[in-house]
Amino acid sequence: MIDKTNLAEAFSSFDETWSPRVAGDINEMQIKLAKLEGEFVWHSHSHEDELFLIIRGRLRMEFRDQQPVKLGPGEFIVVPSGVEHRPVAEISCEVVLFEPKTTLNTGNIENERTVRDLERIR
Amino acid sequence: MIDKTNLAEAFSSFDETWSPRVAGDINEMQIKLAKLEGEFVWHSHSHEDELFLIIRGRLRMEFRDQQPVKLGPGEFIVVPSGVEHRPVAEISCEVVLFEPKTTLNTGNIENERTVRDLERIR
Numbered sequence: 713m714i715d716k717t718n719l720a721e722a723f724s725s726f727d728e729t730w731s732p733r734v735a736g737d738i739n740e741m742q743i744k745l746a747k748l749e750g751e752f753v754w755h756s757h758s759h760e761d762e763l764f765l766i767i768r769g770r771l772r773m774e775f776r777d778q779q780p781v782k783l784g785p786g787e788f789i790v791v792p793s794g795v796e797h798r799p800v801a802e803i804s805c806e807v808v809l810f811e812p813k814t815t816l817n818t819g820n821i822e823n824e825r826t827v828r829d830l831e832r833i834r
Numbered sequence: 835m836i837d838k839t840n841l842a843e844a845f846s847s848f849d850e851t852w853s854p855r856v857a858g859d860i861n862e863m864q865i866k867l868a869k870l871e872g873e874f875v876w877h878s879h880s881h882e883d884e885l886f887l888i889i890r891g892r893l894r895m896e897f898r899d900q901q902p903v904k905l906g907p908g909e910f911i912v913v914p915s916g917v918e919h920r921p922v923a924e925i926s927c928e929v930v931l932f933e934p935k936t937t938l939n940t941g942n943i944e945n946e947r948t949v950r951d952l953e954r955i956r
């Protein structure tokens with residue numbers, strides 16, 4: 713049975729920040745939902761491009777080699793593989809991520825914020 | 835230079851229905867924006883899963899083997915590869931698609947609604 717996902721309901725099903733939930737599989741990619749608050753760690757993904765679509769809040773995406781990009785609801789950015797970035801939630805965010813299944817949240821960094829075996833929505 | 839895309843601005847940049855525009859690349863997948871009006875053709879994609887995220891309007895996704903799924907803004911559905919489906923816009927829709935670059939809009943069907951060499955946003 714193929715069913716839909718309502719983003720508002722799905723976001724209301726968890727509170728944990730910086731811990732993406734898997735909401736669906738599209739071939740070798742996944743749609744993930746994440747709540748972001750404050751700043752994350754600088755990291756990059758060797759092989760994975762990563763799309764951030766803002767649903768609520770405000771996100772500042774920082775880069776080493778260019779000015780930060782500020783995103784609000786209804787805006788998205790694709791961070792290419794290999795590009796070091798740091799997401800900073802200026803206002804607590806609800807974000808849709810679209811990225812390969814192999815993507816680790818902290819990329820090339822492993823620390824206490826690394827999350828493996830992501831939980832699934834529902 | 836990595837920049838963001840504002841969905842409202844991007845949707846306002848074209849009028850054509852059933853003719854997805856490419857708005858970004860994420861590894862072997864693409865984010866596409868489509869305006870839908872009325873009903874499309876029954877089709878399936880042999881190898882490609884396809885995500886539909888509704889931004890505006892109302893979409894009814896019809897299937898051969900189950901009841902249709904009705905989607906409104908902020909709701910998404912993943913149609914697995916091989917599953918015959920027919921999108922019907924009950925109210926004119928703006929839809930975000932996430933799917934492999936190889937996805938042809940009419941899947942296994944080729945007719946006057948088939949679109950090749952999709953235009954890109956901006």
